[in-house]
Amino acid sequence: MGHALAQQSPAAREVFERADAVLSRRLSDICFDGPEDLLRQTVNTQPAIMTVSLACLATAQEAGDLREQPSYVAGHSLGEYTAAVAGGALSFEDGLLLVQERGRLMQAAGEETPGGMIAVLGLDEAAAEKLCAESGAQICNVNSPEQTVIGGSVEAVARAMGLARSFGARRAVPLAVSGAFHTELMQPAAVGMAAALARASFRDLDVPLVTNGTATAISEASLLREELSYQLTHAVLWRQSVERMLALGVTAFVEFGPGQVLSGLVKRIEPSAAVRTVGERELLEKAASLSTPSGSGVA
Numbered sequence: 001m002g003h004a005l006a007q008q009s010p011a012a013r014e015v016f017e018r019a020d021a022v023l024s025r026r027l028s029d030i031c032f033d034g035p036e037d038l039l040r041q042t043v044n045t046q047p048a049i050m051t052v053s054l055a056c057l058a059t060a061q062e063a064g065d066l067r068e069q070p071s072y073v074a075g076h077s078l079g080e081y082t083a084a085v086a087g088g089a090l091s092f093e094d095g096l097l098l099v100q101e102r103g104r105l106m107q108a109a110g111e112e113t114p115g116g117m118i119a120v121l122g123l124d125e126a127a128a129e130k131l132c133a134e135s136g137a138q139i140c141n142v143n144s145p146e147q148t149v150i151g152g153s154v155e156a157v158a159r160a161m162g163l164a165r166s167f168g169a170r171r172a173v174p175l176a177v178s179g180a181f182h183t184e185l186m187q188p189a190a191v192g193m194a195a196a197l198a199r200a201s202f203r204d205l206d207v208p209l210v211t212n213g214t215a216t217a218i219s220e221a222s223l224l225r226e227e228l229s230y231q232l233t234h235a236v237l238w239r240q241s242v243e244r245m246l247a248l249g250v251t252a253f254v255e256f257g258p259g260q261v262l263s264g265l266v267k268r269i270e271p272s273a274a275v276r277t278v279g280e281r282e283l284l285e286k287a288a289s290l291s292t293p294s295g296s297g298v299a
Helices: 003-008 010-023 027-033 042-062 079-086 092-112 125-135 154-167 184-199 221-230 238-247 261-269 280-291
Strands: 115-121 138-144 147-153 171-174 252-256 274-278
Touching (some): 003 010, 003 042, 003 280, 010 092, 042 252, 042 280, 079 221, 092 184, 115 154, 125 138, 125 147, 138 238, 147 184, 184 221, 252 261
Antiparallel strands (some): 138 147
Protein backbone atom coordinates (compact mmCIF):
# COMPACT_ATOMS: atom_id res chain seq x y z
CA MET A 1 0.00 0.00 0.00
CA GLY A 2 1.11 3.53 -0.73
CA HIS A 3 3.54 2.64 -3.53
CA ALA A 4 1.68 4.36 -6.36
CA LEU A 5 1.09 7.41 -4.18
CA ALA A 6 4.79 7.68 -3.35
CA GLN A 7 5.63 7.47 -7.05
CA GLN A 8 3.10 10.17 -7.91
CA SER A 9 3.55 12.63 -5.04
CA PRO A 10 6.85 14.12 -3.80
CA ALA A 11 5.18 14.94 -0.48
CA ALA A 12 4.09 11.34 0.03
CA ARG A 13 7.50 10.04 -1.00
CA GLU A 14 9.13 12.29 1.60
CA VAL A 15 6.84 10.88 4.32
CA PHE A 16 7.92 7.32 3.50
CA GLU A 17 11.59 8.32 3.36
CA ARG A 18 11.31 10.03 6.76
CA ALA A 19 9.63 6.93 8.19
CA ASP A 20 12.49 4.71 7.01
CA ALA A 21 15.04 7.10 8.54
CA VAL A 22 13.21 7.43 11.86
CA LEU A 23 12.74 3.68 12.32
CA SER A 24 16.18 2.79 10.91
CA ARG A 25 14.56 0.12 8.71
CA ARG A 26 12.82 -0.05 5.37
CA LEU A 27 9.20 0.24 6.45
CA SER A 28 8.43 1.51 2.95
CA ASP A 29 9.49 -1.84 1.45
CA ILE A 30 7.02 -3.66 3.72
CA CYS A 31 4.26 -1.18 2.80
CA PHE A 32 4.95 -1.41 -0.92
CA ASP A 33 5.88 -5.07 -1.39
CA GLY A 34 4.88 -6.99 1.74
CA PRO A 35 4.84 -9.92 2.05
CA GLU A 36 1.33 -9.83 3.47
CA ASP A 37 2.12 -11.93 6.53
CA LEU A 38 4.93 -9.52 7.47
CA LEU A 39 2.72 -6.48 6.94
CA ARG A 40 0.01 -8.02 9.14
CA GLN A 41 2.32 -8.29 12.14
CA THR A 42 1.13 -5.65 14.60
CA VAL A 43 4.62 -4.21 15.01
CA ASN A 44 4.59 -3.42 11.26
CA THR A 45 0.88 -2.83 10.67
CA GLN A 46 0.59 0.07 13.07
CA PRO A 47 3.49 2.25 11.81
CA ALA A 48 2.59 1.31 8.22
CA ILE A 49 -1.01 2.51 8.55
CA MET A 50 0.09 5.69 10.29
CA THR A 51 2.67 6.42 7.59
CA VAL A 52 0.23 5.83 4.73
CA SER A 53 -2.41 7.98 6.44
CA LEU A 54 0.00 10.88 6.89
CA ALA A 55 1.27 10.43 3.33
CA CYS A 56 -2.34 10.88 2.15
CA LEU A 57 -2.65 14.02 4.27
CA ALA A 58 0.65 15.40 2.94
CA THR A 59 -0.42 14.73 -0.65
CA ALA A 60 -3.72 16.54 -0.15
CA GLN A 61 -1.91 19.49 1.41
CA GLU A 62 0.63 19.50 -1.44
CA ALA A 63 -2.20 19.70 -3.96
CA GLY A 64 -3.82 22.61 -2.12
CA ASP A 65 -6.85 20.46 -1.45
CA LEU A 66 -7.20 21.47 2.21
CA ARG A 67 -8.01 25.14 2.41
CA GLU A 68 -9.44 25.20 5.93
CA GLN A 69 -8.10 24.00 9.26
CA PRO A 70 -10.37 21.37 10.84
CA SER A 71 -12.35 22.22 13.94
CA TYR A 72 -11.44 18.88 15.55
CA VAL A 73 -9.31 15.81 14.90
CA ALA A 74 -10.08 12.25 15.94
CA GLY A 75 -8.87 8.74 15.19
CA HIS A 76 -9.95 5.20 15.93
CA SER A 77 -7.50 3.30 18.18
CA LEU A 78 -4.13 3.56 16.38
CA GLY A 79 -5.62 6.47 14.44
CA GLU A 80 -5.61 8.56 17.60
CA TYR A 81 -1.81 8.83 17.25
CA THR A 82 -2.17 9.95 13.64
CA ALA A 83 -4.74 12.52 14.78
CA ALA A 84 -2.31 13.72 17.47
CA VAL A 85 0.36 14.33 14.81
CA ALA A 86 -2.14 16.06 12.50
CA GLY A 87 -3.34 18.16 15.43
CA GLY A 88 0.16 19.37 16.29
CA ALA A 89 0.70 17.56 19.59
CA LEU A 90 3.42 15.20 18.35
CA SER A 91 6.07 15.44 15.67
CA PHE A 92 5.89 12.82 12.93
CA GLU A 93 9.12 11.31 14.26
CA ASP A 94 7.96 11.03 17.87
CA GLY A 95 4.53 9.78 16.85
CA LEU A 96 5.95 7.07 14.61
CA LEU A 97 8.38 5.83 17.25
CA LEU A 98 5.53 5.66 19.77
CA VAL A 99 3.34 3.73 17.34
CA GLN A 100 6.10 1.24 16.60
CA GLU A 101 6.55 0.69 20.33
CA ARG A 102 2.79 0.38 20.76
CA GLY A 103 2.67 -2.29 18.07
CA ARG A 104 5.58 -4.17 19.63
CA LEU A 105 4.03 -4.10 23.10
CA MET A 106 0.57 -5.12 21.88
CA GLN A 107 1.98 -7.98 19.82
CA ALA A 108 3.97 -9.20 22.82
CA ALA A 109 0.93 -8.98 25.10
CA GLY A 110 -1.12 -10.97 22.60
CA GLU A 111 1.53 -13.65 22.41
CA GLU A 112 1.82 -13.82 26.20
CA THR A 113 -1.96 -14.07 26.74
CA PRO A 114 -3.73 -15.17 23.55
CA GLY A 115 -7.07 -13.58 22.88
CA GLY A 116 -9.34 -12.48 20.08
CA MET A 117 -12.02 -10.05 18.97
CA ILE A 118 -15.35 -10.36 17.17
CA ALA A 119 -17.59 -7.77 15.55
CA VAL A 120 -21.16 -8.24 16.73
CA LEU A 121 -23.70 -6.88 14.26
CA GLY A 122 -27.27 -5.99 15.09
CA LEU A 123 -26.78 -5.41 18.83
CA ASP A 124 -26.82 -2.07 20.58
CA GLU A 125 -24.28 -1.32 23.28
CA ALA A 126 -26.57 -2.31 26.16
CA ALA A 127 -27.24 -5.76 24.66
CA ALA A 128 -23.53 -6.19 23.93
CA GLU A 129 -22.78 -5.43 27.59
CA LYS A 130 -25.13 -8.25 28.62
CA LEU A 131 -23.45 -10.62 26.15
CA CYS A 132 -20.07 -9.71 27.64
CA ALA A 133 -21.33 -10.27 31.19
CA GLU A 134 -22.51 -13.74 30.22
CA SER A 135 -19.43 -14.76 28.21
CA GLY A 136 -16.62 -13.08 30.13
CA ALA A 137 -15.64 -10.87 27.18
CA GLN A 138 -15.29 -7.07 27.18
CA ILE A 139 -16.45 -4.35 24.84
CA CYS A 140 -13.50 -3.21 22.71
CA ASN A 141 -15.08 -0.79 20.19
CA VAL A 142 -18.46 0.91 20.07
CA ASN A 143 -18.43 1.59 16.36
CA SER A 144 -22.02 2.46 15.45
CA PRO A 145 -25.54 1.98 16.83
CA GLU A 146 -25.58 -1.59 15.52
CA GLN A 147 -21.91 -2.61 15.50
CA THR A 148 -19.93 -3.37 18.63
CA VAL A 149 -16.62 -5.21 18.81
CA ILE A 150 -16.01 -7.40 21.84
CA GLY A 151 -12.93 -9.34 22.86
CA GLY A 152 -11.12 -11.25 25.54
CA SER A 153 -9.52 -14.60 26.11
CA VAL A 154 -9.86 -17.30 23.45
CA GLU A 155 -12.40 -19.07 25.66
CA ALA A 156 -14.45 -15.93 26.33
CA VAL A 157 -14.59 -15.04 22.63
CA ALA A 158 -15.68 -18.58 21.75
CA ARG A 159 -18.48 -18.38 24.32
CA ALA A 160 -19.56 -14.99 22.97
CA MET A 161 -19.63 -16.36 19.41
CA GLY A 162 -21.91 -19.18 20.54
CA LEU A 163 -24.23 -16.90 22.51
CA ALA A 164 -24.42 -13.89 20.21
CA ARG A 165 -27.57 -14.87 18.32
CA SER A 166 -29.43 -15.71 21.51
CA PHE A 167 -28.85 -12.11 22.63
CA GLY A 168 -30.33 -10.80 19.38
CA ALA A 169 -27.23 -10.41 17.22
CA ARG A 170 -27.74 -10.68 13.49
CA ARG A 171 -24.19 -11.90 13.00
CA ALA A 172 -20.87 -12.31 14.83
CA VAL A 173 -17.69 -12.00 12.75
CA PRO A 174 -14.22 -13.03 14.02
CA LEU A 175 -11.56 -10.37 13.36
CA ALA A 176 -8.06 -11.14 12.08
CA VAL A 177 -6.15 -9.65 15.02
CA SER A 178 -3.24 -10.86 17.12
CA GLY A 179 -4.76 -10.13 20.52
CA ALA A 180 -7.68 -8.83 22.54
CA PHE A 181 -7.00 -5.13 21.99
CA HIS A 182 -8.67 -2.56 24.25
CA THR A 183 -9.29 -5.14 26.99
CA GLU A 184 -7.61 -5.90 30.30
CA LEU A 185 -5.43 -8.46 28.47
CA MET A 186 -3.47 -5.46 27.13
CA GLN A 187 -2.46 -4.35 30.65
CA PRO A 188 1.22 -5.35 30.17
CA ALA A 189 1.28 -3.25 27.00
CA ALA A 190 -0.33 -0.33 28.83
CA VAL A 191 2.43 -0.37 31.47
CA GLY A 192 5.16 -0.28 28.85
CA MET A 193 3.31 2.32 26.80
CA ALA A 194 2.87 4.63 29.79
CA ALA A 195 6.65 4.64 30.21
CA ALA A 196 7.20 5.39 26.51
CA LEU A 197 4.62 8.19 26.56
CA ALA A 198 6.26 9.73 29.62
CA ARG A 199 9.55 9.98 27.71
CA ALA A 200 8.00 11.46 24.53
CA SER A 201 7.79 15.16 23.81
CA PHE A 202 4.16 16.38 23.69
CA ARG A 203 2.79 19.85 22.97
CA ASP A 204 -0.69 21.21 23.51
CA LEU A 205 -2.82 20.51 20.47
CA ASP A 206 -3.33 23.21 17.83
CA VAL A 207 -6.65 21.53 16.98
CA PRO A 208 -8.71 19.88 19.76
CA LEU A 209 -8.79 16.07 19.67
CA VAL A 210 -11.94 14.09 20.51
CA THR A 211 -10.77 11.11 22.52
CA ASN A 212 -11.49 7.41 22.14
CA GLY A 213 -11.66 6.73 25.85
CA THR A 214 -14.11 9.41 27.01
CA ALA A 215 -15.45 11.01 23.82
CA THR A 216 -14.46 14.47 25.05
CA ALA A 217 -12.55 17.22 23.26
CA ILE A 218 -9.12 17.92 24.74
CA SER A 219 -6.25 20.27 23.91
CA GLU A 220 -3.82 19.77 26.79
CA ALA A 221 -0.71 17.66 26.25
CA SER A 222 -1.03 16.08 29.69
CA LEU A 223 -4.56 14.88 28.98
CA LEU A 224 -3.54 13.45 25.61
CA ARG A 225 -0.68 11.51 27.21
CA GLU A 226 -3.15 10.03 29.71
CA GLU A 227 -5.64 9.17 26.97
CA LEU A 228 -3.12 7.31 24.83
CA SER A 229 -2.25 5.10 27.77
CA TYR A 230 -5.87 4.65 28.89
CA GLN A 231 -7.20 3.59 25.49
CA LEU A 232 -5.08 0.44 25.35
CA THR A 233 -7.20 -1.32 27.96
CA HIS A 234 -10.53 0.48 27.46
CA ALA A 235 -13.11 0.57 24.71
CA VAL A 236 -12.87 2.88 21.71
CA LEU A 237 -16.06 4.96 21.97
CA TRP A 238 -16.26 5.86 18.29
CA ARG A 239 -20.05 6.29 18.12
CA GLN A 240 -19.96 8.59 21.15
CA SER A 241 -16.98 10.49 19.68
CA VAL A 242 -18.84 11.18 16.43
CA GLU A 243 -21.95 12.17 18.37
CA ARG A 244 -19.84 14.56 20.45
CA MET A 245 -18.43 16.19 17.33
CA LEU A 246 -21.94 16.53 15.89
CA ALA A 247 -23.08 18.16 19.13
CA LEU A 248 -20.13 20.57 18.85
CA GLY A 249 -21.38 21.67 15.43
CA VAL A 250 -19.38 19.44 13.07
CA THR A 251 -21.30 18.68 9.87
CA ALA A 252 -18.54 17.36 7.58
CA PHE A 253 -15.95 14.63 8.17
CA VAL A 254 -12.80 13.86 6.12
CA GLU A 255 -11.04 10.51 6.54
CA PHE A 256 -7.36 10.19 5.59
CA GLY A 257 -5.82 6.75 5.20
CA PRO A 258 -5.78 3.43 3.39
CA GLY A 259 -9.43 2.53 4.00
CA GLN A 260 -12.98 3.85 4.21
CA VAL A 261 -14.17 2.15 7.39
CA LEU A 262 -14.58 5.28 9.49
CA SER A 263 -16.42 7.09 6.70
CA GLY A 264 -18.94 4.25 6.60
CA LEU A 265 -19.35 4.28 10.37
CA VAL A 266 -19.97 8.04 10.42
CA LYS A 267 -22.76 7.64 7.85
CA ARG A 268 -24.34 4.91 9.97
CA ILE A 269 -24.20 7.14 13.02
CA GLU A 270 -25.50 10.25 11.23
CA PRO A 271 -26.76 9.69 7.66
CA SER A 272 -27.03 13.43 7.00
CA ALA A 273 -23.34 14.09 7.70
CA ALA A 274 -21.13 15.03 4.75
CA VAL A 275 -18.33 12.44 4.54
CA ARG A 276 -15.26 12.41 2.32
CA THR A 277 -12.52 9.79 2.06
CA VAL A 278 -9.00 10.90 1.08
CA GLY A 279 -7.06 7.72 0.40
CA GLU A 280 -4.53 6.55 -2.13
CA ARG A 281 -7.13 5.66 -4.75
CA GLU A 282 -8.98 8.97 -4.46
CA LEU A 283 -5.78 11.02 -4.63
CA LEU A 284 -4.49 9.13 -7.67
CA GLU A 285 -7.84 9.43 -9.43
CA LYS A 286 -7.87 13.16 -8.84
CA ALA A 287 -4.30 13.52 -10.11
CA ALA A 288 -5.21 11.54 -13.24
CA SER A 289 -8.27 13.69 -13.90
CA LEU A 290 -6.23 16.89 -13.57
CA SER A 291 -3.69 15.61 -16.11
CA THR A 292 -6.40 14.62 -18.63
CA PRO A 293 -7.28 17.35 -21.16
CA SER A 294 -10.81 18.71 -20.83
CA GLY A 295 -13.27 16.95 -23.10
CA SER A 296 -11.25 13.80 -23.57
CA GLY A 297 -11.83 10.37 -22.08
CA VAL A 298 -9.58 7.60 -20.82
CA ALA A 299 -10.57 3.97 -21.33
